[in-house]
Amino acid sequence: MATPAPTALETTFDVERIRADFPALHQEIHGHPLVYFDNAATSQKPRPVIDRLRAYYERENSNVHRGVHTLSQQATDAYEAARARVARLINATGPQEIVFTRGTTEAVNLVADAYGRLAVRPGDEIVVSAMEHHSNIVPWQLLCRRTGARLRVAPVDDTGELIYEEYLALLGERTKLVALVHVSNTLGTVNPVRQAIRDAHALGIPVLIDGAQAVPHMAVDVRALGCDFYCFSSHKMFGPTGLGVLYAKTPWLDRLPPYQGGGDMIETVSFDGTTFNEPPHKFEAGTPHIAGAIGLAAAIDYLASIGYDAIARHEHDLLAYATERLTEIDGVRIIGTAAHKAAVVSFLVGDIHPYDTGTILDRLGIAVRTGHHCTQPLMQRFGIPGTVRASFALYNTRDEIDRLVEGIHRVKKLFG
Amino acid sequence: MKDTIAERAEAIVEEFSLFDDWMGKYEHLIEQGRSLPLIEDAYRTDEYKVRGCQAQVWLRAERDNGRIVFKADSDALITKGLIALLVRVLNGQPPEAIAHADLSFLDRIGMKEHLSPTRKNGLDAMIRQMKLYAVALGGENVSAAPRGQKA
Numbered sequence: 001m002a003t004p005a006p007t008a009l010e011t012t013f014d015v016e017r018i019r020a021d022f023p024a025l026h027q028e029i030h031g032h033p034l035v036y037f038d039n040a041a042t043s044q045k046p047r048p049v050i051d052r053l054r055a056y057y058e059r060e061n062s063n064v065h066r067g068v069h070t071l072s073q074q075a076t077d078a079y080e081a082a083r084a085r086v087a088r089l090i091n092a093t094g095p096q097e098i099v100f101t102r103g104t105t106e107a108v109n110l111v112a113d114a115y116g117r118l119a120v121r122p123g124d125e126i127v128v129s130a131m132e133h134h135s136n137i138v139p140w141q142l143l144c145r146r147t148g149a150r151l152r153v154a155p156v157d158d159t160g161e162l163i164y165e166e167y168l169a170l171l172g173e174r175t176k177l178v179a180l181v182h183v184s185n186t187l188g189t190v191n192p193v194r195q196a197i198r199d200a201h202a203l204g205i206p207v208l209i210d211g212a213q214a215v216p217h218m219a220v221d222v223r224a225l226g227c228d229f230y231c232f233s234s235h236k237m238f239g240p241t242g243l244g245v246l247y248a249k250t251p252w253l254d255r256l257p258p259y260q261g262g263g264d265m266i267e268t269v270s271f272d273g274t275t276f277n278e279p280p281h282k283f284e285a286g287t288p289h290i291a292g293a294i295g296l297a298a299a300i301d302y303l304a305s306i307g308y309d310a311i312a313r314h315e316h317d318l319l320a321y322a323t324e325r326l327t328e329i330d331g332v333r334i335i336g337t338a339a340h341k342a343a344v345v346s347f348l349v350g351d352i353h354p355y356d357t358g359t360i361l362d363r364l365g366i367a368v369r370t371g372h373h374c375t376q377p378l379m380q381r382f383g384i385p386g387t388v389r390a391s392f393a394l395y396n397t398r399d400e401i402d403r404l405v406e407g408i409h410r411v412k413k414l415f416g
Numbered sequence: 417m418k419d420t421i422a423e424r425a426e427a428i429v430e431e432f433s434l435f436d437d438w439m440g441k442y443e444h445l446i447e448q449g450r451s452l453p454l455i456e457d458a459y460r461t462d463e464y465k466v467r468g469c470q471a472q473v474w475l476r477a478e479r480d481n482g483r484i485v486f487k488a489d490s491d492a493l494i495t496k497g498l499i500a501l502l503v504r505v506l507n508g509q510p511p512e513a514i515a516h517a518d519l520s521f522l523d524r525i526g527m528k529e530h531l532s533p534t535r536k537n538g539l540d541a542m543i544r545q546m547k548l549y550a551v552a553l554g555g556e557n558v559s560a561a562p563r564g565q566k567a
Binding site for chain 2: 030352353355356359360363385410414415
């Protein structure tokens with residue numbers, strides 16, 4: 001599918017025109033027009049992505065790589081074109097550096113497993129931050145348990161920023177890898193990953209970046225960042241669920257042992273021994289999520305048609321407006337006030353439990369996330385059971401934030 | 417005072433039927449949670465936590481003159497209101513009646529459809545725990561096998 005030409009939206013952002021592309025936004029919940037503020041969990045899908053999935057299943061559906069028939073060739077071409085599209089999105093050297101996984105979580109697990117077997121020994125250390133998602137904690141804990149390595153945690157301050165000097169102090173001869181989130185799903189904090197990577201590399205330490213919350217909101221250039229591994233998910237960036245991306249520098253893909261066995265990752269099999277396919281196929285066991293990859297390419301084209309600059313400007317406006325309006329409400333406390341934030345606002349209303357707030361907001365048609373957001377250590381750091389989280393996407397509006405503010409007033413009245 | 421589980425449940429259904437809008441029902445539910453004496457601080461420990469609830473829920477039970485007395489609490493008020501209803505219906509009932517209680521009144525008060533799936537799971541976990549307490553404290557005469565409504 002051809003990349004749509006950039007439109008006038010790059011200069012004048014027409015949110016109503018964008019909203020028209022998302023069928024799911026146009027429905028009522030409990031008699032109210034839906035306000036969808038759970039984008040950090042998953043985003044809604046635009047018509048071009050839905051249409052592309054339908055077209056694939058209606059006309060091209062076939063397995064990839066081994067068929068000589070026409071449909072299989074077409075599916076293979078579209079699947080590999082999607083890989084190339086992802087490579088261009090993040091400025092990888094080429095499609096061979098893009099491994100399709102089931103999601104960010106599987107991408108992290110792949111590296112923890114393969115890199116762990118290649119390089120991690122008892123007494124080694126893995127450095128993470130206190131604001132990591134469970135997906136970027138637990139795989140490393142499992143690795144440490146398997147190998148006798150140790151997990152070290154870089155702390156965050158009261159605003160939700162990484163305490164950089166303490167991060168630096170953790171890096172040393174024993175550090176075998178840094179695994180750091182680009183944008184916190186709970187706090188919205190944008191981490192100084194470029195510097196964190198540079199400082200780790202100065203000591204010869206490879207770096208994995210969890211970019212699940214970054215790619216939907218900002219242009220990511222893996223070569224400019226210099227990271228060794230970068231992971232993200234399709235479904236948070238307007239693509240289908242069940243598909244993720246692991247970017248890895250070519251030398252790593254050559255060195256890492258296979259993760260799972262079977263299917264496409266194999267070159268030849270005999271009972272005397274098996275030889276493996278070239279990367280990235282070496283890491284894609286079994287039939288891949290073909291439709292997911294093709295749908296992701298359509299989502300990337302859609303994002304490109306609007307432009308990251310325009311998206312970032314719009315979302316920054318929403319973040320500033322939401323922060324201002326929420327701060328005006330007596331008793332509302334925003335958790336995460338870093339200087340550099342993406343469009344996520346986590347908050348508490350007085351001592352009202354997040355679940356109570358979320359339940360009433362849902363009754364008013366407003367979808368927010370409540371709870372620990374899979375960052376329990378971070379909740380412990382702030383001494384709270386959870387937060388209410390409103391996370392914005394390019395299709396959200398100031399009017400919707402006004403609805404949230406009205407909803408919070410209803411909540412306060414009910415529980416106050 | 418109405419004293420069987422079915423009679424108490426019916427009284428609650430009637431109470432909630434007085435409200436025709438959801439806000440009124442929620443207010444009444446929250447009021448229920450606030451007005452009932454719940455658990456002492458000493459029992460707000462992991463030992464008494466109900467697993468499966470996203471909000472924190474504590475529940476304990478003891479036997480008093482052959483009947484079961486429940487104490488419960490939650491840090492979320494909607495959850496606390498739901499527990500309060502369960503405690504109102506089951507408190508002081510014989511173990512056998514609790515173990516086989518029909519608690520479908522929760523479907524009839526018009527609140528359950530407003531609960532998220534995670535909260536429904538939490539509610540189910542709470543009911544399961546209350547019935548388990550009844551079986552455990554009821555002695556050998558109480559079986560956990562379902563026998564339909566007993567009141």
